[in-house]
Amino acid sequence: MRKKLVAGNWKMNGSLRQNEVLLSDISAAVPGLTCEVAVFPPYPYLAQSQLALAGSGVALGAQSVSEYTQGAFTGEVSASMLAEFGCRYVLLGHSERRGLFGETDAVVAAKFEAAQKAGLIPVLCLGETLAERESGSTMAVVARQLSSVLDRSGVGAMVSAVVAYEPVWAIGTGMTASPAQAQEVHAAIRAQVAVLDAGVAEGLCILYGGSVKPQNAEELFGQADIDGGLIGGAALVADDFLKICLAAS
Numbered sequence: 539m540r541k542k543l544v545a546g547n548w549k550m551n552g553s554l555r556q557n558e559v560l561l562s563d564i565s566a567a568v569p570g571l572t573c574e575v576a577v578f579p580p581y582p583y584l585a586q587s588q589l590a591l592a593g594s595g596v597a598l599g600a601q602s603v604s605e606y607t608q609g610a611f612t613g614e615v616s617a618s619m620l621a622e623f624g625c626r627y628v629l630l631g632h633s634e635r636r637g638l639f640g641e642t643d644a645v646v647a648a649k650f651e652a653a654q655k656a657g658l659i660p661v662l663c664l665g666e667t668l669a670e671r672e673s674g675s676t677m678a679v680v681a682r683q684l685s686s687v688l689d690r691s692g693v694g695a696m697v698s699a700v701v702a703y704e705p706v707w708a709i710g711t712g713m714t715a716s717p718a719q720a721q722e723v724h725a726a727i728r729a730q731v732a733v734l735d736a737g738v739a740e741g742l743c744i745l746y747g748g749s750v751k752p753q754n755a756e757e758l759f760g761q762a763d764i765d766g767g768l769i770g771g772a773a774l775v776a777d778d779f780l781k782i783c784l785a786a787s
């Protein structure tokens with residue numbers, strides 16, 4: 539059986555002082571949970587988080603990574619740098635990166651490869667906009683986003699990767715996908731991988747993200763192909779985040 543994972547994407551939030559409390563509240567509660575827990579703070583707080591989480595069992599991740607390994611790339615952060623700060627995971631292709639910062643499928647696929655080369659586990663984010671859902675192209679969009687990684691890295695790469703389905707219209711809006719809507723897309727993602735390798739598909743952890751709250755987490759996580767959540771707003775409040783972790787446990 540796949541182990542559940544609950545990941546907190548802090549986005550561009552936090553401060554040294556706020557993080558101190560949040561990190562310590564989360565690490566204190568995690569020994570009582572059976573799901574895996576990970577947090578994704580902004581880059582400057584990775585060192586603080588690495589220290590605060592040492593020995594806690596909470597995994598650390600970054601919110602993005604460069605497709606390049608080193609050199610004259612001002613403002614970029616390489617995968618090996620993230621590994622040095624104890625990162626196990628890295629988010630890739632988040633809709634905010636795709637939509638606001640112009641990350642294409644090709645760039646996301648290059649970053650996926652760079653992350654794995656440095657030993658990081660990519661959390662590949664996929665999802666359709668509201669216009670795409672309303673025009674009936676949800677499945678095609680998600681399949682295209684996934685294909686760009688499968689085409690470049692091969693299905694074997696999915697053994698050490700996580701996928702997160704995050705409908706763009708559900709992010710930060712309070713409009714969660716219904717458990718049935720989410721399950722439908724999760725099943726399609728797993729089926730797409732299964733065409734290439736049924737065993738890899740069966741083991742693949744697929745998270746749901748988009749307005750996950752303590753009130754809706756249990757029903758979402760109860761769906762056959764939903765293996766946990768990628769949490770935004772609710773990950774900034776220890777009590778809410780831990781309730782969501784409990785729902786996955």
Ligand code: 13P
Nearest residue numbers: 547709710748749770771
């Ligand atoms: P919210 O939980 O705030 O909707 O954000 C989801 C998200 O984008 C996580 O990556």
